[in-house]
Amino acid sequence: MKHRACLLKEFSKPLVIEEVQTPTLKPYEVLIKVLAAGICHSDLHLWLGDFVPQGLPKKLPIVLSHEVVGEVVDVGEGVPSSFRRGMKVLVYPWQYVEEDQLTIRGFTQLARKRLRLGIDVDGGLQEYLVSNYKFLVGVEGFEDIPALAPLGCAALTTYRAVKKAGAFVGPDDYVVLVGLGGLGSYAAQWIKLLMPYTRLVGVDVRDEAIEFVSKVVNVDVAINASREDPTKVLNELTGGLGVKAVVDLVGSPEIVSKYVNIVDTLGIYVLVGHMGRVEVPIPRPRIIRNEITITGSYTGSLSDQYEVVSLARKGLLKYREVVTKRYKFEEVNEAFNTLKEGKVVGRQVVLIT
Template sequence: MKHRACLLKEFSKPLVIEEVQTPTLKPYEVLIKVLAAGVCHSDLHLWLGDFVPQGLPKKLPIVLSHEVVGEVVDVGEGVPSNFRRGVKVLVYPWQYVEEDQLTIKGFTQLARKRLRLGIDVDGGLQEYLISNYKFLVSIEGIEDIPALAPLGCAALTTYRAVKKARTFVEPDDYVVLIGLGGLGSYAAQWIKLLIPYSRLVGVDVRDEAIEFVSKITNVDVVVNASKEDPTKVLNELTSGLGVKAVIDLVGSPETVSKYINVVDTLGVYVLVGHMGRVEVPIPRPRIIRNEITITGSYTGSLADQYEVISLVRRGLLKYREVVTKRYRFEEVNEAFNTLKEGKVVGRQVVLIT
């Protein structure tokens, strides 16, 4: 059996749709007909070759996209009956080769031997995909399956980041969210849901991004950093004390060097984005004397993924509103070019079948 797949063969060159051999099922594996796949900024960086210095992607050609939803069409030996044919699933993309001390503790996304979709192994921009059943989460009964694809990365990543910041925040503390694009539209909702007693400050350099997120959820204070000095605004809001948490979805040298200086004593700076290749100096004496925490937050665990889907089932996340563009499979290069040109507000998905 063969199926169509979208292949990255050369960096920055158009992706190519070709027929490839459909893998044979092994025990505990599931064959999934891909319904939709999201296009993430990480996919853009992989396409451009930005991650080559880090040894990524692990192979060429490779099928990109780690945001995948689909339908079970066949199962291997040992697969539980709840993943029967016809069941709609989200594929948890942060997979791994084997259990280790980290995965056993629940840090599945930090496994020693990783098999990340679209990064280490082929991802979702293809008609069929095989996965071990333990990395599948049922999305049966949830409306608008294609709009669920970004929950495997954008919604998951921001969910974990907000959970990490939550423990530092007390009532009426300010939480600053840097970057109100595709990730930010989920993050702002998570902050309002998980830290409802905080005051949310949303920062971006684009009016359209600020307006987009403000329509989805209530942002207490918005700052366009291209028009006003965010440091001055934050110091005025906190009477010079600083904010308790910064969640940086950009992670550029400019954002880190600026916003680390507005974190209050015993506050936290959560690094999620990784724009730019330049290392960032930090104000070491201030961090030490005020016991400020700087922490990274990488995607989310399998347990986090189940929590995200559970909250979606309860109607607590506006996921459909975040997806602003849907492309046909044959339009995949348009999706990448639009993202490259900075024209995307919200998230975009490619409809595969």
């Protein structure tokens, strides 16, 4: 069997849709007809070749997208009978080759031998995809299946990052969210849902992004960093003490080195975004003397993935509102170009079949 796949063959060049061989099922594998695939900022970086210094993508050509929803069409030997044909699934994209001490302890996203969709192996921008059944999360009963695709990365990544900040904040504390783009649209919701007693400070340089997120949730303090200096505003708001938590979805060296200085004693700085230069200077004395925690947060575990789907199912995550643009499979290059031009608010998905 053959199917159509969207291939990244050369960095920055248009992606090409070609026929490829559909893999045959091995034991414990499921064949999925892809319904929709989300386009993430890291897909943009992969397309442009920005991650080549880090050895990514692992192969060329590669099929991008790690945000995938689909329908079960065939099951291999050993797959539990609960996986039936026609069942709708979200594919957990942070897959791995084998269990190790980290995956067994629940840190699946940190597996020693990673097999991440659209990064290490082919991802969702194709008509069919094969996955081990253990990475499939059932999404039956949702009204809008394509809009669930970003739950595999954008919603998941921000869920984990916000949970990390949660242990460091109390009532009336300010939680600063840097970057109100696609990830920010979910992060702002998680902050309001998981720590409703705090005050959300949303920072971006685009008015349209601030407006979009403000429509989805109540942003207590919105700052356009192209007009105001957020550190000055936050110092004034906190009487010079600083804030208890920063969730940084941008991570440029300029932002990190500046915002780390507005974290109060015993506060936390959660690094999620990794824009621009790799290394970032940090104010060591301040971090030591005030016992400030700086932590990375990488995607989310399989257990986080189940929690995200469950919260969306309960109506506690506005997942449909965040998906602002849907493209046909043939329009995939348009999706990448729009993202490159910085024109996207919310999140984009490509409808595959």
